[in-house]
Amino acid sequence: MSAQLIGRLNHVGVATPSIDDAVAMYRDLFGATVSKAKFALPEQGVWVCFIDLPNSQIELIEPYGDASPVWSFLKKNPSGGQHHICFEVDDIVAARDAMRDRGATVLGTGEPRMGAHGVPVIFVHPKNTGGVLVELMAKPEAH
Amino acid sequence: MSAQLIGRLNHVGVATPSIDDAVAMYRDLFGATVSKAKFALPEQGVWVCFIDLPNSQIELIEPYGDASPVWSFLKKNPSGGQHHICFEVDDIVAARDAMRDRGATVLGTGEPRMGAHGVPVIFVHPKNTGGVLVELMAKPEAH
Numbered sequence A, B: 001m002s003a004q005l006i007g008r009l010n011h012v013g014v015a016t017p018s019i020d021d022a023v024a025m026y027r028d029l030f031g032a033t034v035s036k037a038k039f040a041l042p043e044q045g046v047w048v049c050f051i052d053l054p055n056s057q058i059e060l061i062e063p064y065g066d067a068s069p070v071w072s073f074l075k076k077n078p079s080g081g082q083h084h085i086c087f088e089v090d091d092i093v094a095a096r097d098a099m100r101d102r103g104a105t106v107l108g109t110g111e112p113r114m115g116a117h118g119v120p121v122i123f124v125h126p127k128n129t130g131g132v133l134v135e136l137m138a139k140p141e142a143h
Helices: A019-030 A070-076 A092-101 B019-030 B070-076 B092-101
Strands: A009-015 A039-041 A046-052 A057-063 A081-089 A120-124 A134-138 B009-015 B039-041 B046-052 B057-063 B081-089 B120-124 B134-138
Touching: A009 A070, A009 B009, A019 A046, A019 A057, A057 A070, A070 A081, A081 A092, A081 B081, A092 A120, A092 A134, B009 B070, B019 B046, B019 B057, B057 B070, B070 B081, B081 B092, B092 B120, B092 B134
Parallel strands: A009 A057, A081 A134, B009 B057, B081 B134
Antiparallel strands: A009 A081, A039 A046, A046 A057, A120 A134, B009 B081, B039 B046, B046 B057, B120 B134
């Protein structure tokens, strides 16, 4: 049995061909709101916008640039769909090391990169996590 | 602009070929715990088990019976993957009617059915929700 490594479900990542259309859908169909306009995260190859829920968020991601990793997802799922889930961790480097020690593959170089919340993140390969792409992010300061 | 219809992100539904294996993975890799053993929901065609997080849950679902709707998902995603997201609503019948009034398709007969938390639920067709299967559930009593 491992010590509890993951904390809050920070967000569910949802890929979309159009953040503008998705925001309009969440507003018109569900009455859900956005606290901040969409913004680009060039190093991750995505446009990002968060739908706010009382306990969590939906992270809408749209491809940014030709090399965006979201294009391959949208090729398989042209209307968009659930792309990843993100859990908070206390220490991102310790979490990265734990993933490797426990036999999981961390994507890319494994060096934590700045995520959409301004804190470092890593991604764990879905082959190790039941087909689900898992993002681990350092716990943001403000909660 | 619609009134806020959806509340908390109650859970993320994750399909798996084996709840036992998935529970072991969440325990061994992430140190996450389960508060209740898996149980069958024959009317939905699934075995269910919840991974507890501080603010939400992962709902693991495994096919129950030959007619389970989860088989077609697993055929496309043999290792499993994200299957749906579930939002809480104050009034499930009003939410169902609102979905229809706003042009969305409610799956099945549209009559709310008993879900895994013992409260009635409906599902909205992913064609209306950016490729994401959305479950709406009546807010459980205890929070």
